[in-house]
Each structure stands twice: as structure tokens, then as C-alpha cells.
Amino acid sequence: MPEAPKSQNLLVVLTWIIVTLPTAWGLSYTIKNALKLFHPQPAVTSPGPSASH
Amino acid sequence: MNFLDRDRSVAPTSYNRWLIPPAALAIHLSIGQVYAFSVFKNPLIQAFTGSVSAANLNKDIGYIFSIAIAVLGLSAALFGAWLERAGPRRAMFYAACCFGLGFLVASVGVRSHQLWLVYLGYGAIGGIGLGLGYISPVSTLIKWFPDRPGLATGLAIMGFGGGAMIGGPLATHLMAHFRTAADQTPSPGGPLATQLMTHFRASGGDGSAAIAHTMVVMGLLYFAFMLFGVFTIRVPNPAWKPEGYTAPTxxxxxxxxxxxxxxxxxxxxxxxxxxxxxxxxxxxxxxxxxxxxxxxxxxxxxxxxxxxxxxxxxxxxxxxxxxxxxxxxxxxxxxxxxxxxxxxxxxxxxxxxxxxxxxxxxxxxxxxxxxxxxxxxxxxxxxxxxxxxxxxxxxxxxxxxxxxxxxxxxxxxxxxxxxxxxxxxxxxxxxxxxxxxxxxxxxxxxxxxxxxxxxxxxxxxxxxxxxxxxxxxxxxxxxxxxxxxx
Missing domain, CATH: 1.20.1250.20 (MFS general substrate transporter like domains)
Known part of the structure; x- marks a missing residue:
């Protein structure tokens, strides 16, 4: 089986960066929100929005 | 549109298979936005107050997501066999068109306060995009990774789960931006421009303008991002197999x-x-x-x-x-x-x-x-x-x-x-x-x-x-x- 050209390796890195960047942005935003779970909050008993499935 | 044909997307035997998961991820990260649809719920309720019966408003807005998911399942079931013949590139292209167009039609529905247009756009047209997009990379990934099919499909379908993490904050930021812009934009250009801006601000006072603009931007962004997947996807050459791979008996x-x-x-x-x-x-x-x-x-x-x-x-x-x-x-x-x-x-x-x-x-x-x-x-x-x-x-x-x-x-x-x-x-x-x-x-x-x-x-x-x-x-x-x- 022929070996993949070196230029393709660079293309692989680039394509992964294209999909990783928006994911990392979304993940950091979600982690910031998730951290609120570990901070003590004054209790309010009204139900909040439900999660999406 | 020959470029979309299955025959035109066959990869050379030297093609690096690690280019395929990003193509699948581009599709799944986009359509996974549907999981974050709830961020539109309260703004839509506000926008449609007065034009839809208040008693059923919550339920009526909730139908948008339900229609999208129902059409996802139906279109995946209906178009699956066609997809196998047409190839992943054509299916992903149609998915991008439907998903992007769905946002645009929905934005018209929001701006004109016609809820049925939102059902048609985001629910039905967008739902077809969801169904086609969800299944289109699956068999291609499995063919590229016969030695690790779980890893390959897990990567793509992980994107669907992660799509909400991008779609949620993106919609929130865009709606906030368009609301602020509508409140602050000065109206240079004379009396006509001033009158028009006053009209648009007044008609968008319920937030419908901000939602509609957000939907247009998201539709275009997702269409472009999904096209990246369309251009990158390839089906493996029939002569290709992973190095050292022997099919399990x-x-x-x-x-x-x-x-x-x-x-x-x-x-x-x-x-x-x-x-x-x-x-x-x-x-x-x-x-x-x-x-x-x-x-x-x-x-x-x-x-x-x-x-x-x-x-x-x-x-x-x-x-x-x-x-x-x-x-x-x-x-x-x-x-x-x-x-x-x-x-x-x-x-x-x-x-x-x-x-x-x-x-x-x-x-x-x-x-x-x-x-x-x-x-x-x-x-x-x-x-x-x-x-x-x-x-x-x-x-x-x-x-x-x-x-x-x-x-x-x-x-x-x-x-x-x-x-x-x-x-x-x-x-x-x-x-x-x-x-x-x-x-x-x-x-x-x-x-x-x-x-x-x-x-x-x-x-x-x-x-x-x-x-x-x-x-x-x-x-x-x-x-x-x-x-x-x-």
C-alpha cells in the first residue's frame, strides 16, 4: 500500500484544527458554566430550564 | 454537480484516512445545534406573544424541536437507501442545503410572526438536513476504519453531542449582539434612513428582529462549515485497506x-x-x-x-x-x-x-x-x-x-x-x-x-x-x- 505524502499530514493537522477550534470554544464556555455547580449558591426553589435531550 | 457523484469522491490509495473524521465532525458539530434549540425558546415565546394563542404558546413553540427530531428519524429512515447509492458527498451537500435553508425560512417566519413558517423551516426542512447529515458519514467512516469502527463512529457522533456546546453560546451571543445593535445604531443618511430605522426598531421591539438575524447568520455559518465536510469527505478506493488489517472471521x-x-x-x-x-x-x-x-x-x-x-x-x-x-x-x-x-x-x-x-x-x-x-x-x-x-x-x-x-x-x-x-x-x-x-x-x-x-x-x-x-x-x-x- 503506498505511503501517504507528507503534505497530507499537514492537511490532516489543518482539518483537525478547523473542527477543534469551535469545539474548544464551546467546551470552555460549558465548563465555565459547569463550575458554578461547585460554588455554594443561595437556594431558590423555582424550577429552571430543562436540559435538551 | 458531477463533483458530488460517488465516483468522483473515491480517494486515491495514498489518501490519509484521518482526514475523514474531521469531515464527519464538521457535519455533526453543525447539526448537533438542534440540542441547543432551547436557547431560542424564551425569545420565541416573547416574539410570538400576541400572534399565537397565549394558552398554548409554550407548547406551540416546543413543537418546533419535536418536529425537527421527528423529521430527523423519518428522513434518516426514508433516505438511507438512496444515500448508499448517491454517496456521502452528495448526501452531505443536501444536508448542508436543507439545514442552512431551514434557518433562513425560520427567520422569515419569526420576522413575519408566522409560526407555521418556523415549523416548515427549522422543523421540516432543517429536520431533513438533520436526518441526512446524521447518517451520511457513518458507513464511510466504517469503511475507512474497519479495524476500529467504534472509534470512528464515536468520533463523529460525539460531534452531535458537542454541537449544542457551540450552538447554544453562539445563538446567545448573536441574539445579544443584534439586540444591542438595534438599540444603539445611529441612523445616518437622512430622513429616509431615520424613518426606516425607526420602523425596524419598532417592528422588532419584541425581539423578533434579533432572533431572525441570528438565524440568518447561523444558517450561513453552518452551511459554510458543512461545506468543509462536503469537500473533505472521500470514499475509500476498493483496493484500499488499513496496513496489516485482516477482516475478522x-x-x-x-x-x-x-x-x-x-x-x-x-x-x-x-x-x-x-x-x-x-x-x-x-x-x-x-x-x-x-x-x-x-x-x-x-x-x-x-x-x-x-x-x-x-x-x-x-x-x-x-x-x-x-x-x-x-x-x-x-x-x-x-x-x-x-x-x-x-x-x-x-x-x-x-x-x-x-x-x-x-x-x-x-x-x-x-x-x-x-x-x-x-x-x-x-x-x-x-x-x-x-x-x-x-x-x-x-x-x-x-x-x-x-x-x-x-x-x-x-x-x-x-x-x-x-x-x-x-x-x-x-x-x-x-x-x-x-x-x-x-x-x-x-x-x-x-x-x-x-x-x-x-x-x-x-x-x-x-x-x-x-x-x-x-x-x-x-x-x-x-x-x-x-x-x-x-
Whole structure:
């Protein structure tokens, strides 16, 4: 089986960066929100929005 | 549009297969936005107040998401066989067109206060984009990664879970931006411009302009991002196989007896008991997951009165999103080593135990938030894992020939769960609320019903056996003519 050209390796890195960047942005935003779970909050008993499935 | 033909997307034998998962991820990260549709809910309610009956407004807006998910399942089932013939590039292109166009039509509906246009746009047209996009990269990935089908499909379907993490904040930021812009933009250019700006501000005072503009921007952005996937996707050359790879035989590897060396056509697959057992497996796993996801935020607040407030609940929902995404990759890729049946065995033994004991972590019993959060997080990781592992399970049982089409038909289990799950959860909650009973007393019943459902899933998984020879495709010549590579 022929070996993949070196230029393709660079293309692989680039394509992964294209999909990783928006994911990392979304993940950091979600982690910031998730951290609120570990901070003590004054209790309010009204139900909040439900999660999406 | 010859560029979209299957024949034009065959890769040279030197093509690097690691270019394929990003193409699939581009599609799934985009269509996964549907999971974040709830960020539009309150703004839409505000925008449609006055033009839709107030009594049903909440429910009417909720239908947009339900239509999208129902059409996802239907279109995946209907177009799966066509997709196998047309190839992934054409299917992904149509998915991008439908998903992008859906946003644009919905934006017109929001701006003109015509809810039916939003149903048509985001629900029906966008829903077709969801269905086509969801299944289009699956069989291609499996053909590129015959040695690691769980890893490959797990990567793509992880993107669907992660799409909400991008779509949610993106929509929130855009709506905030367009609201601010509408309030602050000066009106240079004379009296006509001033009059027009005044008119637009007045007509968009209910926030409809900001939502509509957000939808237009998102539709264009997602279309462009999905096109990246369209240009990158390739089907493997028939002569290609991974270095050192030998196809598993009936006597080698984990789950060896279940891994078929033959293919089953989609027209035959749904006649097999294995298809319906997998349907039950997916249905029970998804319905149970919805039992937590549907009420995640109020559940933690009701279980831990005085300890978990709305901010903590937002954090809890965020944590579940992360575990939903991570579980898709972790469980699906682990299934390559442990076997598909063993992974679902883990879901259906650990899952019922966690669902059964979760109510005992509440303040009325053990009063342990960490225990509750850990249990729910593991459950949601298995919910995601169930979605991501099923394509590889299908490939094991039915071969790779028609796996996207079979997967498409199996996704009707998801649509069904999307209806039944909320019906169970909301039906029980409504009963408790209407009888003036505390909401927190309803959750144990809901969770214990889910325990029972998962036990049914356990039995279905236990009954899975190799597909009978009578369903195998015998004509290998015909198979290669139709574009299957293995």
C-alpha cells in the first residue's frame, strides 16, 4: 500500500484544527458554566430550564 | 454537480484516512445545534406573544424541536437507501442545503410572526438536513476504519453531542449582539434612513428582529462549515485497506460470533429479529436518558432544597452536556476492545442500578450532591455511548454494505423515545402537580420506571445472536457494482 505524502499530514493537522477550534470554544464556555455547580449558591426553589435531550 | 457523484469522491490509495473524521465532525458539530434549540425558546415565546394563542404558546413553540427530531428519524429512515447509492458527498451537500435553508425560512417566519413558517423551516426542512447529515458519514467512516469502527463512529457522533456546546453560546451571543445593535445604531443618511430605522426598531421591539438575524447568520455559518465536510469527505478506493488489517472471521476477536463476514441488505435487515432487538436497545437507552435530561435542572433543585440553586442547576446541565459528548467517544471506542454486546451489557447492568439508587442521594436520604451528580453523569455518559456504539453494533451484525441505511431505519427508535420519554416524565409530573403533591416525590417513580425500561433493554441485548444465513447477500458481484467496498 503506498505511503501517504507528507503534505497530507499537514492537511490532516489543518482539518483537525478547523473542527477543534469551535469545539474548544464551546467546551470552555460549558465548563465555565459547569463550575458554578461547585460554588455554594443561595437556594431558590423555582424550577429552571430543562436540559435538551 | 458531477463533483458530488460517488465516483468522483473515491480517494486515491495514498489518501490519509484521518482526514475523514474531521469531515464527519464538521457535519455533526453543525447539526448537533438542534440540542441547543432551547436557547431560542424564551425569545420565541416573547416574539410570538400576541400572534399565537397565549394558552398554548409554550407548547406551540416546543413543537418546533419535536418536529425537527421527528423529521430527523423519518428522513434518516426514508433516505438511507438512496444515500448508499448517491454517496456521502452528495448526501452531505443536501444536508448542508436543507439545514442552512431551514434557518433562513425560520427567520422569515419569526420576522413575519408566522409560526407555521418556523415549523416548515427549522422543523421540516432543517429536520431533513438533520436526518441526512446524521447518517451520511457513518458507513464511510466504517469503511475507512474497519479495524476500529467504534472509534470512528464515536468520533463523529460525539460531534452531535458537542454541537449544542457551540450552538447554544453562539445563538446567545448573536441574539445579544443584534439586540444591542438595534438599540444603539445611529441612523445616518437622512430622513429616509431615520424613518426606516425607526420602523425596524419598532417592528422588532419584541425581539423578533434579533432572533431572525441570528438565524440568518447561523444558517450561513453552518452551511459554510458543512461545506468543509462536503469537500473533505472521500470514499475509500476498493483496493484500499488499513496496513496489516485482516477482516475478522467468525472465530477471531471479541464478540467473534457476532461479527459477520457477510453483508445484509437494508430491505432484509429490518425483517431480522436482530434489527428489532437493537431497536429496543436504542429505544430503552434513549428513553431512560431523557428521564434525567428532560428534568435535570429542576430535579437537582428539588432534590436538594436550600443547597442547589438555579446557578448550580445551570452548572449541572453543563456538566451533563460534557459527559454526554465524552461518553459517545469513550464507550464507542472502548467497544472496539470489549465488544459491542459487552458495552451494552455494562449500560444495562450499571444503568438500572444507578437509576434505582439515584433518588436515595437526595436531601431526604443520604443528602449527597456529589453522589447524585456522579450517578447522573455516568448515566448520561452511557446515554451518549448508546447512540455512538449502535452503528458499530449494526456493522458487526449486518456488515458494512448498507449500514447507513439500516442505521437510518433504526433511528426511528430515537424519534419514538423522543415522544414516549417526555410523555412519561411530564405525565407523571403533571399528575403530581395537579394533585398538589411535592414534585420531588415524582422523581423516584420516574427513575424507577426508567430502571424497568433498562431491564427490558438488558433482555433484548442478551437475546442478540448472529444474523441467520438466509438474510445474507449472496451476489458479491452485484454488491461491488452498487459501490460497496467490503
Amino acid at each position: 467468525s472465530s477471531t476477536g471479541k464478540d467473534a460470533g457476532l461479527i459477520s463476514s457477510h453483508n445484509v441488505a437494508v430491505t432484509e435487515a429490518w425483517r431480522t429479529p436482530q434489527f428489532w432487538l437493537l431497536w429496543i436497545i436504542l429505544f430503552t437507552n434513549v428513553t431512560a436518558g431523557i428521564g434525567i435530561l428532560e428534568e435535570a435542572s429542576p430535579m437537582i433543585q428539588d432534590f436538594f432544597h436550600g443547597q442547589a440553586g438555579p446557578a448550580a442547576a445551570v452548572g449541572f446541565v453543563g456538566l451533563l452536556s460534557i459527559l454526554n459528548m465524552a461518553g459517545r467517544f469513550f464507550w464507542a471506542s472502548t467497544s472496539d476492545f470489549l465488544g459491542r454486546k459487552a458495552i451494552y451489557f455494562a449500560f444495562f447492568t450499571l444503568g438500572p442500578l444507578l437509576f434505582f439508587f439515584l433518588p436515595f442521594s437526595s436531601s431526604a436520604h443520604l443528602n449527597s450532591i456529589p453522589l447524585f451528580v456522579t450517578g447522573a453523569a455516568i448515566i448520561i455518559s452511557m446515554y451518549g455511548g448508546g447512540f455512538a456504539t449502535i452503528p458499530a453494533y449494526l456493522k458487526d451484525l449486518f456488515g458494512g454494505f448498507n449500514v447507513s441505511a439500516i442505521h437510518g431505519r433504526l433511528l426511528t427508535a430515537w424519534s419514538t423515545a423522543g415522544i414516549i420519554g417526555p410523555l412519561i416524565v411530564n405525565g407523571i409530573l403533571d399528575h403530581y402537580v395537579s394533585n398538589k403533591l411535592p414534585r420531588e416525590q415524582a422523581y423516584p417513580l420516574i427513575l424507577h420506571i426508567m430502571t424497568g425500561l433498562l431491564c427490558a433493554g438488558f433482555l433484548a441485548n442478551l437475546l442478540v445472536r448472529p444474523v441467520s444465513e438466509k438474510f445474507w447477500i449472496r451476489d458479491n458481484h452485484n454488491l461491488s457494482k452498487q459501490g460497496a467496498t467490503r
